[in-house]
Amino acid sequence: MIRTRSANLQGNPLRLDRAQVGKVVALVGLTVLLIVMLFPFLIVFINAIKSPAEYANNGPMSLPQGIYVQGLIDFWNRVDFTNKLINSLVISLTVAIFGVALSLFNAFALGIGRVRGRVWFLVFFLMANTLPQESLAYPLYYFAKFFGIYNSQIAVILVFTVIQSAFGTYLLTSVFSAFPREINEAAMIDGCTKLQLLLRIVMPISMPTLSVLFVFFFIWTWNEFFLPMVLLVSTSKQTVPLAIAVLQGQHNMDATTSSASALLGLLPCLVFFVLFQRTLTKGITAGSIK
Amino acid sequence: MNITRTAPNRGYWAFLLPGAIALFLIIVLPFLVNVGVSFTNWNGVSSPVWIGLGNYEKALNDATFWASFKNNLYIIVAMVIIPTIVGLLLAAFLYDYVSSKLGKGLASFFRAGYYLPQILPVAIAGVVWRWIMQPNWGVLNWMLNAVGLESQNWLGDADLAIYSVMAIMVWFQIGYPLVIFMAALQRVDPDLYEAASVDGATWFDKFFYITIHQIRPEIFVVVLTTLIHSLKVFAQIFVLTRGGPGRATIVPSYFAYQNFFEKSSVGYGATIATIMTAIIIILTVIFINVQSGQELKEGY
Known part of the structure; x- marks a missing residue:
């Protein structure tokens, strides 16, 4: 408490700016890390709903031009x-x-x-x-x-x-x-x-x-x-x-079928995560001995 | 008095019986059989031949056996050391900077995001990354090409494969220590930091002398549990590289599996599994000792 009050009393505008810059740097850093962590989820998702032709033309990073679910349906039925x-x-x-x-x-x-x-x-x-x-x-x-x-x-x-x-x-x-x-x-x-x-x-x-x-x-x-x-x-x-x-x-699967299969593997776990989020966060510490 | 104290405890054995029998039949017995098989030469079909310590001698002179344990050291770096250090720094940063300056909600938002990979079955995480690292049409190479860099055969190049596997494991593992450490930080007394600040301690001083010191029990739990986990790594290797190329990414667990089910050297597979078990039992005993020591201190 004492420390914060004295800092405020000095009231140096430059210090304040530095604190603001610190916040922005922290946010940018954390967000970049978040994007890296979530990248595999996002990339699988956007490619699972692309047609093979679209993947061949625009590559994996482009956003899908529409929702193509045929790949997912085909894979679903095939397996x-x-x-x-x-x-x-x-x-x-x-x-x-x-x-x-x-x-x-x-x-x-x-x-x-x-x-x-x-x-x-x-x-x-x-x-x-x-x-x-x-x-x-x-x-x-x-x-x-x-x-x-x-x-x-x-x-x-x-x-x-x-x-x-x-x-x-x-x-x-x-x-x-x-x-x-x-x-x-x-x-x-x-x-x-x-x-x-x-x-x-x-x-x-x-x-x-x-x-x-x-x-x-x-x-x-x-x-x-x-x-x-x-x-x-x-x-x-x-x-x-x-x-x-x-x-x-x-199987030697093509890119979009592969991502469709990965998405079908991911989805149930995401559903569980959303359903049980509270229980899970409560229990992670308890489960740490496993 | 004595009678009323002991008598109520009699009938409880009946409740333990199903669990104890099941534990014996499904864990203890197979475990003992496996140890027994490790002293034999057996292909799984004909009758096993007793060879004493033969398989253990074979293991000591087997380059693949040693390669599997050497690779396990890389796995330990990726699953234990890096995630624990990064998890500590990240937890401390989220807890005392982000949470206080930018809001608690934001801190839990980032925590949840970093934790997300942990909810996946490891096999599915492997499928996702194999897709990203696919040499011909994978996203990673596509991105490298886009900025003018050359494609790499991430999982197929013997010099590169183990590092690719390590990177995937770091990605997968970070969330676990982060969540545990953030929970642990909540029980650290804020007065300690206050007092240290008054004495002119920097953020790093406080991190090393207060944070790490105060949450030692959790650090210990995380290190030991992930150490045990790292010895059991199987699905990632099975999906990503099958131990290859050559023996570049072979791990003890996959090596045991190969001997059991691909090479029909069941005796040798059992030997590798027994050695793994011995290491894990030693780690577990340390864990139980420290854990019960802590419980005594906390007065349970």
Whole structure:
């Protein structure tokens, strides 16, 4: 406070100008950086709605002269994008639901019940979460073939429910450990069973955390690449990121089709970002241990 | 008294059972099998042959194995070091200059914009950049030609490919430390800055002696988590370069994948994965130790 007041008292017009110039320089710098960061999104968008002829004549930097959606439609039909969206949705939603449920059960035992050896269980869950998927990939691939669930979404759902719930357990347990210990004793005295304690007291109180976990599990699962690629071989079973990435390697696509495919890959994530923005910004710090 | 204290805790095991069994079957067991396979020679079809540490010896003398870890160092620069430093400077700048002089809304607007790449699946980010860096019709070369510079084969030139991959990763990664650090700065006591200003500290003094010092826990979390992430990089490499040209951009994770599914040397693939795991477990143990140390200090 003292410093700003004395600066104002001097009232040097040149100083003021310098402060103004500083603001302009800062804004210009930040905006240039923003353009660089957003450039890939913009360039993909403007080229996905261009016709191939337009791209050939005017190059990638010109603004589209109209909206040409035929490229997008052709690509959509060629890869049966509806099918990829359904696959991704089914896998991500199922994993999010079962992942949250499993995390809740685990954390209930570890955080509220404080079962013996809980610290070791927690270490195991955290390890499971940081383990590289490469060290599970071949055995999981082998087991999946053995049990006849290779190339089926069940395999991916099972694996990611467990991987995501390992993180969820770790996070929820630390939330539950902060609950007053009297809660379960009071509930027991009132003749509440443990299942009632979980469903009627613990779950409603922790709903905000559970919904953050749900959104995170959904998006993380949607974005996964390595294990889904190992476990799902036929294109009709694949998820959106997987199908688009694998297709790109296989076909020699022209520029506009390529950008159409990139746009279709981007769009769902932008939709999620807009839908879940608040939850996401709340949860990024919580998710930082992943 | 003792009875009421222990009795309520009995029935909780039932709730842990499904999770514990699932964890064992889907994580622990495959992990142990993988470690076991790393001591064998196995093509995935015939029965595995025990060769003890043979695969580990092979790895020590394998130039591609070493190349993959050397490239990983480049990845660490691009995913850990540069984003952490840039993220720190940018967070401090947005937080105490932009936020106070130009408005909070503007600061969060820029933060959201810089964060946007992080919402993409890495595979899709790879597809987007491969399109931009395409040698014949890609945007990047088109722009270079427009200002009279020569085209480059960004991802296909062995001397250039790793730097192109690094640039993409910096672009992708910046938003993460930025968001974490901006949240962290909110808990720094403004009186500290006030006092330092009175003592005549410059912006850089304050940055080095107050900001960095105060948000050390977050810096640590960011460095360690991105370090673990950087060892697992796969999708970007798969989409952008497939480890090539030659072994110019091969990373341990992709090398393991190649051995598993392309070369049918499952035993050797398992060895690479086990070595990666060992490194990551060491990093995780450090993480748990420091994390629980912090929680003790904060009185949890």
